[in-house]
Amino acid sequence: MPILFSYAAKLLNPNITKAITTKLISTIPLNFTSTKHMSQKCTSISKKQQRVRDHAYDNYMEIEKKMRKVLKFQTLFLSQHNQTLPVSRLDFLARRIGFKRQEAGSFLLKFPHVFEIYEHPVQRILYCRLTRKALLQIEQEKKALNAQIPEAVTRLRKLLMMSNSGCLRLEHVRIARTEFGLPEDFEYSVVLKNAQFFRLFNAKESTEKYIELVGRDPSLAVCAIEKVREKEYRERGIDAEDIRFSFLVNFPPGFKIGKYYRIAVWKWQRVPYWSPYEDVSGYDLRSLEAQKRMEKRAVATIHELLTLTVEKKITLERIAHFRLAMNLPKKLKEFLLQHQGIFYISTRGNHGKLHTVFLREAYRKGELLEPNDLYLARRKLGELVLMSPRKVKMDTELVRNRRDRHDGGGYMGRSTVVHANNGFDNFGVKENAGGDQKGDADLDSDLGSNVESDTSDENDDYDSVETIDAEDYDMGM
Template identity: 70%
Template sequence: MQIFIFRISNFLNQRLQNSPWINHHQYNPNFNFNFIFREMSQSTSIPKKQLRIRDHGYDNYMEIEKKTRKVLKFQNLILSERNQSIPIPRLETLAHRIGFTRHEASAFILKFPHVFEIFEHPVQRILFCRLTRQAILQIEQERHALAAHLSRAVKQLRKLIMMSNGLRLRLEHVRIARSALGLPDDFEYSVVLRYPEYFRLIDAKETRNKYIELVEFDPKLATCAIEDVREKVYRERGSDAEDIRFSFLIDFPPGFKISKYFRVAMWKWQRTPYWSPYEDVSGYDLRSIEAQKRMEKRAVATIHELLSLTVEKKITLERIAHFRMAMNLPKKLKEFLLQHQGIFYVSTRGNHGKLHTVFLREAYRRGELIEPNDLYLARRKLAELVLLSPRKARVDRELVGYRRSRLDDEMGQVTRAYVEDACEDFKGGDDVGQGEDEEDDLTSDIGSDIDSGDEGDD
């Protein structure tokens, strides 16, 4: 019996050393697995109540997004006006609609001069607020990226509905998560009604709610993102990758303490088979313990796939809760996600702790998306404008004023010299025409320098 225990311990140690799916920086090679066979320690399930370990890379990401979320509220308020500019007194009056007081609204706008521009109206002689040229270009960039992302968004919406029971989801739940999924605001008309070969809109008489129903289940789309990662590892490792058939990528946050019981429980959980999120489980008997374990791991795979379908590989916990009934997710979602901190990260930053943002850890490195897309880059452009220092904006305005004054002086000197030469050497129309050409060339050169300088500052 002792020889058998010794062999099992060596086998587990070798497996953990060779496995790329568990974080290695906290692995102890001298760890002994003989405790598995001790009495009073037969349970090897993952503990349900885990303390949340902070990861500052994700929290800093949410601190920036907290500012951009407030900036977007003011942007929408300004763009809703007729001339896309709003008087400061009216802005202070409407600030309560977006959760600001009168004095907070003016102070907030002054913090971001690269996004908001304050000017004096030439006729009314009162202060107005409008968006800067950089902010308008960012909005246009995001609009073009959203239009280019439409075909991919249709595919992702189909996959999202394929994970639900009965192949349908409530329209209101999809509308709430439309920004995370990369869907336009009018997706009901531009996506659902535009593609009748994929979707149909139905009204439920019993609940009086609208549902998006999938016309046909497509087996070609029933492939999870984690399966593609496993296939890549299979190609790299060959037959040595047989132990990752049901495994997930694990990367625990810094400072996460892994006990010996937790390590063995994670080793067993990684090898537990489960049903795919796209597989219909209504015909299975789910009363056994083995079936419950499979359903628990299937919930992890469902949330993993849901995050993979989003644009930024993140979504709020409250929006995931809207799909809980339709996708057979557990009731206590926060405790369930904290149970798997090596796969997901739950951040409470960004809205005074009222919202919980769930990140897919394998998709990020040092707070940045590993494989960014155009829509993600367009949204991060606004974050870059928010992070620019107000001091730099003042320097830019001074440089622009200096260039304009210098241009006026140079143009005055060129004009005076041209008039004197024309009076002294006036001989005909050819010479005058040549002088005009030289003046135009010089003027065009100065103008091109200023334009290039402005573009560089932008």
């Protein structure tokens, strides 16, 4: 009997009870955990989380920074007659796409696997064009884009099902068409060609066009996270109650997880929420419990939005376009920083102008875990951009590669460019004082030392037609 009283006294000791609770909580696995602001109690997750950088995603964005500039030049070349452009007009036209004076030529010389300069066989003047590898990559991306149009139709249907009224502004969808794998003419090839799923109409109060969903398909109202939970339950044998409302979490390296933070995460993981595809207009959202559910529903909505994209990433500014239609929080950046184990916000590669949101569970070491054909085709361009200029083959096949159109020129060295422009090449480089001109070998040496340097892109990150309504967006800075 005294032993029993002694054991009970130990259990009632607050220090021992606290130690036992800490030990139990520390054994909870974090591979299926999330971060979320619940309430203002001591166990809630703080709103102001310290942002931890993940270099794998930042390096990914550094490559995409170069790709965005290359894509601008590709669009410029493809819009010209015979897809070629005289070197004399290059500097003038490049200013329209955000390049500074005498900057375009040096930029093209950094990527000889994408662009090449040749001498016209008849006119005897210098032209620039896309290489054969670049044209093959563009053709591969077009084929992949056309082949996945049926999947794009499904993605657009699911996107409309997540909106409150079942319709979205056509302009907002058009701005984000690249992320969702929609072709440039999606208004015709996707919307109008599938009248059984979509309908276009004009708003009464404005001239804006809207896409409306015709009928809801219950089979599409299944979130991607629900399939992941089922997989975890069947393969790993995790308790169904523990993963019923949980999210996969993979915190960035160096993220500090304290004791109370772990407890708050564990509690938030068990908070139920409404599905992003569920209509919540009939619920009373004034209670604290309803607000918790809506906050967690916002996490599920952004999670599902990212899974619908081709590369499982999208800019924060484009998510803001869907804020009102999908009941997302006003301060999106602050909201997402509370969930660094689910999402990652990168500001690299664009001087902090745009914020790219990644779905962490879809990537590993900066690579997509389940790549698709369209993603692989786009990454081909990244491979061409990263290839060293020194590896350009100067053999007969590449120098004399002929096109279906007029051809006959090959790769031109800087010495030819200088000679054709009376001592000044068109890229703003003058002959050296001794009158010697740099040959192709010297050009390779110059490019090898300058390949890592990048030109200024102060104006290359925003779409020229992309605008954000003031009521739709608040960065929460």
